[in-house]
Amino acid sequence: MSEGRPTISEVARRAGVSPATVSRVLNGTARVSQEKVRAVLQAVEELGYAPSPLAQGLATGRSYAVGILISDFASPFFGPILEALTLELEATPYRPIAVPGHWSLVRELEALEFLKVHRVEALVLLGTALDGEALGNLGIPILAFGQRIEGPKTWSLCLDNQKAAYQATRYLIDRGHTRIVHISSHRGGMDVRDRLLGYRKAMREAGLEARVVYGDLEEGGGYLAAEEAFRRYPDTTAIFTANDQTAFGARLYLYEQGLRVPEDVSLVGFDDVALSAYQIPPLTTVRQPIRDIGVTLGRALRAVLEGEVPTLPRLELTLVERASVREVGA
Amino acid sequence: MSEGRPTISEVARRAGVSPATVSRVLNGTARVSQEKVRAVLQAVEELGYAPSPLAQGLATGRSYAVGILISDFASPFFGPILEALTLELEATPYRPIAVPGHWSLVRELEALEFLKVHRVEALVLLGTALDGEALGNLGIPILAFGQRIEGPKTWSLCLDNQKAAYQATRYLIDRGHTRIVHISSHRGGMDVRDRLLGYRKAMREAGLEARVVYGDLEEGGGYLAAEEAFRRYPDTTAIFTANDQTAFGARLYLYEQGLRVPEDVSLVGFDDVALSAYQIPPLTTVRQPIRDIGVTLGRALRAVLEGEVPTLPRLELTLVERASVREVGA
DNA sequence: GCACGGGATGAAAGCGCTTGCAAGTGGGGG
DNA sequence: CCCCCACTTGCAAGCGCTTTCATCCCGTGC
Numbered sequence: 001m002s003e004g005r006p007t008i009s010e011v012a013r014r015a016g017v018s019p020a021t022v023s024r025v026l027n028g029t030a031r032v033s034q035e036k037v038r039a040v041l042q043a044v045e046e047l048g049y050a051p052s053p054l055a056q057g058l059a060t061g062r063s064y065a066v067g068i069l070i071s072d073f074a075s076p077f078f079g080p081i082l083e084a085l086t087l088e089l090e091a092t093p094y095r096p097i098a099v100p101g102h103w104s105l106v107r108e109l110e111a112l113e114f115l116k117v118h119r120v121e122a123l124v125l126l127g128t129a130l131d132g133e134a135l136g137n138l139g140i141p142i143l144a145f146g147q148r149i150e151g152p153k154t155w156s157l158c159l160d161n162q163k164a165a166y167q168a169t170r171y172l173i174d175r176g177h178t179r180i181v182h183i184s185s186h187r188g189g190m191d192v193r194d195r196l197l198g199y200r201k202a203m204r205e206a207g208l209e210a211r212v213v214y215g216d217l218e219e220g221g222g223y224l225a226a227e228e229a230f231r232r233y234p235d236t237t238a239i240f241t242a243n244d245q246t247a248f249g250a251r252l253y254l255y256e257q258g259l260r261v262p263e264d265v266s267l268v269g270f271d272d273v274a275l276s277a278y279q280i281p282p283l284t285t286v287r288q289p290i291r292d293i294g295v296t297l298g299r300a301l302r303a304v305l306e307g308e309v310p311t312l313p314r315l316e317l318t319l320v321e322r323a324s325v326r327e328v329g330a
Numbered sequence: 331m332s333e334g335r336p337t338i339s340e341v342a343r344r345a346g347v348s349p350a351t352v353s354r355v356l357n358g359t360a361r362v363s364q365e366k367v368r369a370v371l372q373a374v375e376e377l378g379y380a381p382s383p384l385a386q387g388l389a390t391g392r393s394y395a396v397g398i399l400i401s402d403f404a405s406p407f408f409g410p411i412l413e414a415l416t417l418e419l420e421a422t423p424y425r426p427i428a429v430p431g432h433w434s435l436v437r438e439l440e441a442l443e444f445l446k447v448h449r450v451e452a453l454v455l456l457g458t459a460l461d462g463e464a465l466g467n468l469g470i471p472i473l474a475f476g477q478r479i480e481g482p483k484t485w486s487l488c489l490d491n492q493k494a495a496y497q498a499t500r501y502l503i504d505r506g507h508t509r510i511v512h513i514s515s516h517r518g519g520m521d522v523r524d525r526l527l528g529y530r531k532a533m534r535e536a537g538l539e540a541r542v543v544y545g546d547l548e549e550g551g552g553y554l555a556a557e558e559a560f561r562r563y564p565d566t567t568a569i570f571t572a573n574d575q576t577a578f579g580a581r582l583y584l585y586e587q588g589l590r591v592p593e594d595v596s597l598v599g600f601d602d603v604a605l606s607a608y609q610i611p612p613l614t615t616v617r618q619p620i621r622d623i624g625v626t627l628g629r630a631l632r633a634v635l636e637g638e639v640p641t642l643p644r645l646e647l648t649l650v651e652r653a654s655v656r657e658v659g660a
Numbered sequence: 661g662c663a664c665g666g667g668a669t670g671a672a673a674g675c676g677c678t679t680g681c682a683a684g685t686g687g688g689g690g
Numbered sequence: 691c692c693c694c695c696a697c698t699t700g701c702a703a704g705c706g707c708t709t710t711c712a713t714c715c716c717g718t719g720c
Contacts, residue, residue, distance in 0.1 A: 004391075005449075007705090007706055007707085008706060008707060008708095009706080009707095017669080017670085018669070018670045018671075019670090019706085019707075019708090020669075020670060020671080020672095020707095020708080020709080021668090021669065021670075022707095023707065023708060023709085024668095024669090024708095024709095027708080029708085029709085030667095030668080030669090030709095031667070031668070032668070032669085033667095033668065033669090036668085036669085050446075050447045051706080051707070052388075052447075052449065052705090052706055052707070053447065053448055053449075054384050054387045054388050054393060054449070054705090054706075054707090055388055055675090055705075055706035055707040055708090056706080056707055056708080057384045057675090057707090058382075058384050058385055058388050058674095058675045058676065058677090058705090058706080058707070058708095059674080059675055059706075059707040059708040059709085060675085060707080060708065060709095061334075061675070063384060072413065073403070073409050073410070073412045073413035073416065074406075074409045074410040074412075074413045074604070075409075076404075076406060076605075079403050079404045079405075079406075079409045080403070080404040082403045082404075083402065083403035083404045083430060086403065086429070086430060087430070087432070090440075095427065095444070095448065097425065097427065098428060099416070100413060100416060100417070102417070110420075114425070116380075117380045117382075117383065118383055118425065119335075119382065119383075119384065219604065219605065219607075219608045223608075248605060248608045249608060251608065251610060252607075252608045252610070252612070255610050255611070274404070274549065275406075275549070275578060275605055277549075277582075278549045278553075278578040278579060278581065278582045279610070280581060280582070280585050280609070280610040281585070282582070337675090337676055337677085338676060338677060338678095339676080339677095347699080347700085348699070348700045348701075349676085349677075349678090349700090350677095350678075350679075350699075350700060350701080350702095351698090351699065351700075352677095353677065353678055353679085354678090354679095354699090357678080359678085359679080360679095360698085360699090361697070361698070362698075362699080363697095363698065363699090366698090366699085381676080381677070382675090382676055382677075384675090384676075384677090385675075385676035385677040385678090385705090386676080386677055386678080387677090387705090388675090388676080388677070388678095388704095388705045388706065388707090389676075389677040389678045389679085389704080389705055390677080390678065390679095390705085391705070
């Protein structure tokens with residue numbers, strides 16, 4: 001024994017029925033008499049049978065695989081989203097094939113090709129740089145987050161980044177800050193650009209000078225960007241970053257320069273990554289409902305796979321006030 | 331057109347050969363004349379043909395899938411390992427199916443079942459609680475990290491956690507600390523226990539009292555554990571945590587209590603997660619060569635899949651001195 | 661009592677690919 | 691000039707499953 005896993009024919013033989021009947025019982029695709037159902041179920045039980053997804057896929061023309069293109073497994077933002085997303089998929093017959101794009105368009109295209117070859121039935125894009133062009137008409141539904149994509153059977157989960165960034169900037173302005181730097185990035189998708197827009201709008205409205213520098217959305221880039229910011233704008237009193245990782249990097253720079261947060265300079269991040277609450281001081285940041293995003297994507301994915309039109313609930317971005325911002329005296 | 335993807339027969343027809351020949355050309359399983367090779371290749375090119383892994387799998391009895399059981403996609407430690415690991419697999423025909431076990435034995439068993447059903451050809455365990463028992467004799471090679479597993483065709487990548495923990499504790503002792511708390515955890519595998527052992531050994535040798543409290547290896551647990559530590563041992567001057575996330579949590583507790591790091595209490599972590607260098611102050615911690623671990627596992631996996639015996643190089647744990655420890659006066 | 665309808669079931673084809681086997685081809689040696 | 695061998699190539703079976711189609715059986719209505 002241990003002759004590999006049992007096949008449907010073995011189950012059929014043992015139950016005294018045909019493979020077709022076993023298939024019908026297992027998939028509930030046709031009425032089968034009580035008696036045979038019982039026999040089949042018992043045989044399945046005894047043999048420990050589980051159908052081969054490969055064979056099923058071949059026969060049905062379906063793969064039951066969904067492709068998830070993620071920018072980076074190591075991301076404290078997308079990682080948890082992936083976590084929630086896969087969790088949501090767990091009770092379904094679909095299995096996620098998650099591949100990282102490593103922030104490189106070339107890799108993303110390769111990864112996409114890989115997923116195409118594997119005949120994924122749907123695609124989830126988590127913060128990639130892919131656009132409608134690159135995706136072409138690959139005939140499967142696409143769900144995107146962190147980027148806006150146009151196309152048939154394509155849905156994007158969009159939060160109002162611009163508004164949130166606007167509010168975060170206002171928050172700083174309302175507390176007396178006028179010399180506010182925004183650390184943005186050329187990396188990242190629409191979201192990051194929207195945040196920049198929100199910042200710009202708030203500054204413009206307040207008649208303040210927009211001070212923008214660019215990082216790479218990671219800690220190292222944040223550090224460098226902060227350095228550049230203070231070189232160019234030494235009198236800066238507040239920094240608003242395009243994401244938390246950038247804020248962490250900036251924070252270190254400030255620390256090394258002996259600049260206290262929030263006494264000397266205030267800091268506001270974006271994302272509310274798990275660690276933001278544990279920064280010193282705890283980081284005031286725009287909270288993205290990470291778990292909800294993952295769950296929402298998961299649900300939408302399920303809907304899409306069932307051929308339905310997904311309903312993407314409106315998710316809100318909210319500023320969570322912690323301790324990295326201080327009110328400056330008039 | 332756009333009639334789904336082309337099949338091997340279409341390629342064959344176009345190239346004026348049989349499907350068998352196409353297969354042979356593509357897999358290099360037999361000599362084929364120059365001329366036909368060219369014809370096939372051209373047809374493949376023109377049609378944009380790529381073989382279906384499903385069909386290939388069915389025919390060969392292979393799945394080209396490797397299972398990766400990870401404790402948690404959101405982990406700042408395992409996430410990057412997974413990242414490096416998958417990267418290493420990219421140029422191979424194998425595709426990773428990564429499923430999270432969510433720190434729960436039940437889920438891990440479910441996940442394992444899932445992977446078994448999908449006929450993965452090898453299994454990688456990243457910090458799960460599974461032991462030889464649970465794994466049973468599932469006839470495929472297993473690679474483990476962060477846990478020691480016995481069995482045929484089973485290899486564990488083990489770093490000397492005990493020694494590293496011993497050294498980290500000595501580091502603290504050598505700098506004059508005597509009242510050192512270790513925050514361990516009941517979660518996690520052998521590694522975490524080894525760290526506890528290393529701590530104990532160092533304390534014992536120095537004739538110091540072992541002060542151990544337990545967390546959950548995440549920030550929240552670190553916070554709580556630190557709280558408990560100071561309740562039980564108010565005169566503590568140093569904390570050595572079983573991982574960095576725990577240290578982050580403890581750090582916040584200290585901050586909230588107005589205890590300065592390192593002036594009032596020194597802090598040493600374990601892992602050297604990406605963010606450790608960006609803590610305030612930068613965290614002194616035991617560095618695990620995260621990237622190397624991922625790469626090593628990836629290479630070993632490839633070897634194992636080719637039927638070879640993997641060579642697991644010796645990876646070292648080193649203490650990286652940053653700014654969270656101070657020397658206490660005599 | 662007979663024809664008919666409908667539900668349960670099995671036989672068989674086929675999903676796209678690989679591979680053992682046999683057939684066909686051409687060249688060299690006897 | 692014929693035979694044999696080595697090489698290339700196609701045929702066909704089969705991987706494990708689904709699904710169409712035909713068959714069979716039973717109950718019902720006239």
